[in-house]
Amino acid sequence: MKEHIEVTIYDIADKLNLATSTISRALKDHHSISKKTIEKVKKTAKEMGYRPNNLAASLRSKKTKTIGVLLPTITQPFLSSLISGIEIAAQKAGYNVVIMQSHDSYEQEVILTQSLYNNRVSGIICSLAMETQNTSHFQLFMDNNTPLVFVDRVPKAFNTFRVVIDNYMAGYKATQHLISQGCTRIAHLTAGSEFSIYYERKKGYIDALKEANLPIEEELIIKLKAITYEEAENATNKLLDLKRPPDGMFAPGDILGVSAIQCAKKRGVKVPEELAVIGFNNDPISHIIDPNLSTITHPAEKMGQASAEIILKNLKSSKRDEVKEITFLNTEVLVRESSKRN
Known part of the structure; x- marks a missing residue:
């Protein structure tokens, strides 16, 4: 040869x-x-x-024209759309994107963060792993003046850019919708720590119940170990086994809502008549399930574009922008058959 x-x-x-x-x-x-x-x-x-020879050029400049993206997984439709938004903005500016998955492991996130740093990425966009509570491993980017943006799952106390939705208000709207359909015993599946987006959605759920003078019942709130179909199925079975099972459920992810619907149907529980269900994200699966799943919209692609644009803007300027949070407020309830009683 x-x-x-x-x-x-x-x-x-x-x-x-x-x-x-x-x-x-x-x-x-x-x-x-x-x-x-x-x-x-x-x-x-x-x-x-x-x-x-881009590698040689990057070694001379000590930076590559690459944006590192660190996500819990790429299999969720929401995160796939987020990646699409990042790539649209990055490619337009002549930047490459390298994607890594933590698989919701804190330990893996720490390793991958170091790998991205060692590979001299120009900037990093991250959605935190479910296990992550300590974010000190990201400090090396700040010390090296490398733009860092957290998106969706963001730390509260880390002084850098954040791109999020109003998770509290989204949780409140989802629960309020179920109340408007006549539900009085509303279950909620939650996950993560008190710093997570799921905690904010849970706060919205609780406040909507309080406003409607409905009791907060701990047996109706189940904390999942992971956002998976199997975890939601186990939780739904547990809820339907109660002496007084719920008549509504707010699942903060569409895969969880789909799991709840299928579990209820297997047990002969009618959806929405006996159990009204609402999910979150407006994933493609929410249209396919029968009955179609009511859900909350989540502007994933726009969030991805906004994250990349923050990185690119800061790379162009010798003066870094002041750290700020971009909050997308335009989440809305999409009412479909799984919760429509009225």
Whole structure:
């Protein structure tokens, strides 16, 4: 097998009898080089099979044109849409995106954070793992003046950019909707720590019940170990086994709502007549399940774009923006058959 020899700017310079500095500037469309020379250099480079050495350039500048994205998983439709938004903004600006998954493990998140740092990413966007409570492993980005944005699952006390929705209000709206449909014993599935988005959704749920003078019953609130179909199925069975089972359920994720509907149907519980269910995120699965799942909208792609734009804006400027939180307020209840009683 013939060994491939990498073409360099020195080879192009030899062929065209030009200085290497001229070749380098021409390949970058520098204003000091004539249009004719730029065209000739680029044509020759293409013919010779030249490709720019981005790695060498990044080592010289100590940064790559890469945005690191660290997420709990890429299998959830919400997070897939978030990635899409990040990539749209990054690619438009000529940046690459490298994606890593923590699988909701704090330990894995720490390892991957160090890996992204070692690979000299220009900026990092992160949605925290479910297990994460201590976020000190992100401090190395701040110390290195690398833009850092937390999105969706964000720490409360870390002084950097955050892109979120109003999770409290979304939880309040979801619960208020079930109350408006005549539900009086509303169950809630929750997860994570007191710092998580699920905690905020739970606070909204509790306040909606209080406002309607409905009791807060601890047996109706189940904390899940993970946001999975199986966890929700176990929780739903537990709730339906109660002497007085719930007549409504707020599940803070559509996969949880789908699991609750299918579990109820298996047990002969009618949805929504005996158990009204509302989910969260407006994932594609919410349209497919029978009955269709009521849900809360979540502008994932816009959140991804906003996160990337913060990184790109800060990379362009020598002066860093003041740290701020961008909150998307336009979440709404999408009422479908799974909760529609009136």
